[in-house]
Amino acid sequence: MTEREASKILLTGKDGMVSLNLFYTGMQVLGPTNLLQTTREMHKRLRRLIAEPLSLDGLKNYFQFINMLAIQTLDQWPGRTVFVLEEASTFTLKVIGNMIMSLEPTGEEQEKFRANFKIISSSFASLPFKIPGTAFYRGIQAADGGDDENKLTDTQLKDNILTLLVAGHDTTTAALTWIMKFLGENPEEHRQIQANRKDGEYLTWSELNKMPYTTKVISETLRRATILPWFSRKAAQDFEIDGYKIKKGWSVNLDVVSIHHDPEVFPDPEKFDPSRFDEPLKPFSFLGFGSGPRMCPGINLAKLEISIFIHYLVCRYKWRALEKDDSGQPTLVRMPKNKYPIVVESL
Numbered sequence: 001m002t003e004r005e006a007s008k009i010l011l012t013g014k015d016g017m018v019s020l021n022l023f024y025t026g027m028q029v030l031g032p033t034n035l036l037q038t039t040r041e042m043h044k045r046l047r048r049l050i051a052e053p054l055s056l057d058g059l060k061n062y063f064q065f066i067n068m069l070a071i072q073t074l075d076q077w078p079g080r081t082v083f084v085l086e087e088a089s090t091f092t093l094k095v096i097g098n099m100i101m102s103l104e105p106t107g108e109e110q111e112k113f114r115a116n117f118k119i120i121s122s123s124f125a126s127l128p129f130k131i132p133g134t135a136f137y138r139g140i141q142a143a144d145g146g147d148d149e150n151k152l153t154d155t156q157l158k159d160n161i162l163t164l165l166v167a168g169h170d171t172t173t174a175a176l177t178w179i180m181k182f183l184g185e186n187p188e189e190h191r192q193i194q195a196n197r198k199d200g201e202y203l204t205w206s207e208l209n210k211m212p213y214t215t216k217v218i219s220e221t222l223r224r225a226t227i228l229p230w231f232s233r234k235a236a237q238d239f240e241i242d243g244y245k246i247k248k249g250w251s252v253n254l255d256v257v258s259i260h261h262d263p264e265v266f267p268d269p270e271k272f273d274p275s276r277f278d279e280p281l282k283p284f285s286f287l288g289f290g291s292g293p294r295m296c297p298g299i300n301l302a303k304l305e306i307s308i309f310i311h312y313l314v315c316r317y318k319w320r321a322l323e324k325d326d327s328g329q330p331t332l333v334r335m336p337k338n339k340y341p342i343v344v345e346s347l
């Protein structure tokens with residue numbers, strides 16, 4: 001389905017009309033109780049549990065870690081060819097590894113985690129989970145009300161933590177890479193923030209929450225690159241959509257690339273233009289983080305990581321792309337095929 005109207009029906013999924021259609025390997029890897037496969041009450045409950053640690057308030061705890069990691073990562077960039085996709089992947093994995101498992105950014109455990117996660121992305125493996133004891137685990141358990149009967153089982157916890165890792169890693173990696181590709185060098189907002197800062201050299205929490213232009217650049221990147229090009233649903237009952245009769249059990253896919261390139265909503269759709277987001281858009285025309293009950297629960301985290309990284313990048317460095325190649329990899333999460341090679345200079 002390529003129309004905005006269809007996206008409204010499929011994404012709001014009223015009356016339990018559709019469920020998320022997870023491909024077979026995804027179901028196997030993520031386990032039977034993962035958020036993506038659950039529906040109705042259980043889905044709502046799991047969403048409620050992960051909402052707190054992924055809220056802006058919850059994320060404050062990781063702000064300093066992400067700040068320092070962005071600085072350290074960028075410090076290593078000048079003087080060599082940097083494949084942005086690879087670096088973005090390392091950065092986002094370290095962030096989520098720290099959040100969910102309290103992993104330090106370097107050391108043996110980090111290496112083990114990275115190696116296993118690579119296997120997980122394409123098949124199965126067990127992760128060196130140390131979940132009990134981490135702040136994230138306590139956050140989830142606390143949100144659960146402390147009632148033993150209602151506590152998530154170990155399997156539910158494992159499945160869902162893995163789901164967050166898998167759902168949050170490639171997506172944020174791709175977004176960070178594409179944003180650098182589209183951003184070119186448009187540093188005004190960040191240099192202004194830096195110039196207005198009275199003391200200290202690091203980005204502060206309140207500055208982070210006042211970046212209107214960067215927010216538009218992120219949205220326009222997600223529109224133009226459409227990192228998740230289609231969303232898949234399974235019909236839980238017979239229904240009709242846009243005059244098509246859909247039978248229970250069928251897959252219905254929403255073609256988000258078409259919705260994001262509808263010239264009626266986005267004139268000259270191939271052009272990168274953050275000012276498209278100056279005014280509110282028609283409902284269901286921008287689906288960078290989805291919409292409805294399955295809208296991305298990692299939206300705050302993704303924006304936080306990207307904004308921090310971009311801040312230090314544009315304040316401290318200038319960069320140049322080494323290739324002019326716009327093709328993407330044929331993967332579910334769209335990424336630049338050439339991993340976006342650049343060279344970087346300190347300012």
Ligand code: HEM
Pocket residue numbers: 020035036047163164165167168169171172175222227228231232287288289290291293294295296297298299301302
């Ligand atoms: C820029 C980065 C990201 C993008 C573009 C993105 C995009 C999306 C989109 C479009 C959906 C809805 C898919 C659908 O309706 O079929 C979604 C769902 C989801 N995202 Fe994200 N995401 C990002 C980062 C993250 C992060 C950092 C996390 C976790 C920490 C995360 C966890 C999830 C989960 C668990 C779901 C499924 C929600 C549900 O079924 O209720 N995402 N994401």
